[in-house]
Amino acid sequence: MREVAVIGIGQTKIDEHWEKSLRELASDAALAALLDSRLQKVDAIYVGNMMSGSANHQQHLGVYVADWIGMRYAEAFRLEAACSSGAASFRTAVMAVASGQVDTALAVGVEKMTDSPGNEITAELATAADADWEADQGLSFVALNALIMRRYMHEYGWKKEDFAPFAVNAHANAMHNPFARFHEPTTIEDYLKASMIADPINLMDASAIGDGAAAAVVVPLELFKSDSHKIVRVAASSAATDTIAIDHRKNPLWLKAAAESGKKAYAQAGISAADVDVFELHDAFSIMAVLSLEANGFAERGQGPRLALDGEILPTGRIPIATRGGLKARGHPVGATGMYQIVEVIQQLRGEAYGSLVEGARIGMSQNIGGSGSNIITHIFQTP
């Protein structure tokens, strides 16, 4: 297996992009990544997307994007792993280049959710859950996460306000990210006053949907290492799954697939959690940030909120998370999110995370979650 690296990244602002089509959004990110890479073309394009078939009446996004950006005859297809679709597209690019089947690959995550001519978005999102045993019983994703958060608070004795620092950190960091959806800071007081969505999850525990796209160019490390001033090595790529329905797990408070995926990634990279300088985790809900920190070895079981309360998740802390706003404040265009996380980690390692830079960061990790902790894809990046 040959080693791979990223030599270009691109992203669009996450917003309600009523003026841009799905193909324009994807292409804006893809062309920005190509420009950054200085490549004119690529052999393959892997598009991560969850719901364009129903939300935008357009499938076949591999060809759709390849065609629009002028990469005629390139290989192209789409990856879907619910909210993990973005990281699935990147992992496919990594495997394609590592295998030698292609030399240059573009991974693009895109989602357009706000002016959908199709069905209602909460129902669309629920197609990532089990249609028979969850979605058809009326369990939306916020409802599933509310059950988990309520149980977690009961089990470990945390109060509602203990989760506030996650939103406060995310919004503070998003202030510096021009691509983030929100540029308003928030406070513990705001958090406690926020509207309840599904008790105990309020508006400040939940990420916002949006329209957006992010992309990266993947190449063999050996062929480009002397060439690019911006090269970042992919030190690990791994994936693991769990049951699709939460009630089939022994312990809904332990993200077993995240632990498995993280463990494999640490082994590949030859590091441990202590070596990670920055961690873009999947804070779709604040409880998911908590469980991710625990599953990946940054906190003991039941102690995730402690890290946040102690300021250790800030850019200056022990394990900075949501450094460009996270899903909470950067926004969560579901199939694109995994690629935003990867782009942001690379920005940190390249020293380009202006305003919320983690000083001296050399090892960064991204972890994308699909479904209710059921599909977890982890990447570790390292400066050369």
Next chain:
Amino acid sequence: MREVAVIGIGQTKIDEHWEKSLRELASDAALAALLDSRLQKVDAIYVGNMMSGSANHQQHLGVYVADWIGMRYAEAFRLEAACSSGAASFRTAVMAVASGQVDTALAVGVEKMTDSPGNEITAELATAADADWEADQGLSFVALNALIMRRYMHEYGWKKEDFAPFAVNAHANAMHNPFARFHEPTTIEDYLKASMIADPINLMDASAIGDGAAAAVVVPLELFKSDSHKIVRVAASSAATDTIAIDHRKNPLWLKAAAESGKKAYAQAGISAADVDVFELHDAFSIMAVLSLEANGFAERGQGPRLALDGEILPTGRIPIATRGGLKARGHPVGATGMYQIVEVIQQLRGEAYGSLVEGARIGMSQNIGGSGSNIITHIFQTP
């Protein structure tokens, strides 16, 4: 890049499976392939599917299938490339194993189209075309193919009856395939009397939708070559795309992406068209069989029907196609079709294509087409 091989295959009958859920269909094929491979478990599962999000209100099929067949914690995601989704899942498995990221992978193609609680299937299929420039103008896939066939007949002077041998061959071969949807032979007279769908395409030019799943187990050749009596080497895997909308191509009668994909595959395998003993092509419409034969070097431009009229596409002919019924008579559950083609080529090479065996076949090729010739994935298989 390490060499890869297939050590197990499985499939379900294509039918209206009102009694089976999407997960049961996928699992029947997956477990049959695992049983055939003698493996107990795999590292990764790649599911090819086009329309489950809207047709079955279920996405996230990687986890959905992995969970149901008991492969907990395995990597799993879904591939979508319209009607090429099946071959995309297989190509992903090939790249994953070749890269060394996983040792054992299961590729599954599945589609459940006949008792969809979602939208109308013709509209669903049209999401593989360009939403803005084709689908929203009312162009269904049969309409797009009718335009191509009409132009082809005009350009090269073929008559309607010259296309009859494709349906006759497909139906004759399907008689011997227990997994095929249709077990009725057809004749030139039947062909000429068949109901018109979109002139000049009649019912006997068009493949039938259906519910079905097919699967294969992919492993490193080196690790298993002494172990399995049924091993088949993957000699080539390649993909190429073209514009999503047909009107953006200079010549709609030349499948440029098929030619590119085929050329890359021949180069990888170190063979030419003359070496191919059996070719499972994508006869979604008889005109697509004609254009595939031409693009891949089996017939001169404009001369595809000649091969069929001369009997060269029969199991005893120069280039046997649709040997187990093809899309026409085996059936076309869109996201599963690419895997059926692969399974059937392997059956031929293992000498298990009872009733329509291509005697002495050692090199077989499968080619899956997504959209109107816009996404073409080719595989070449070889006995050791």
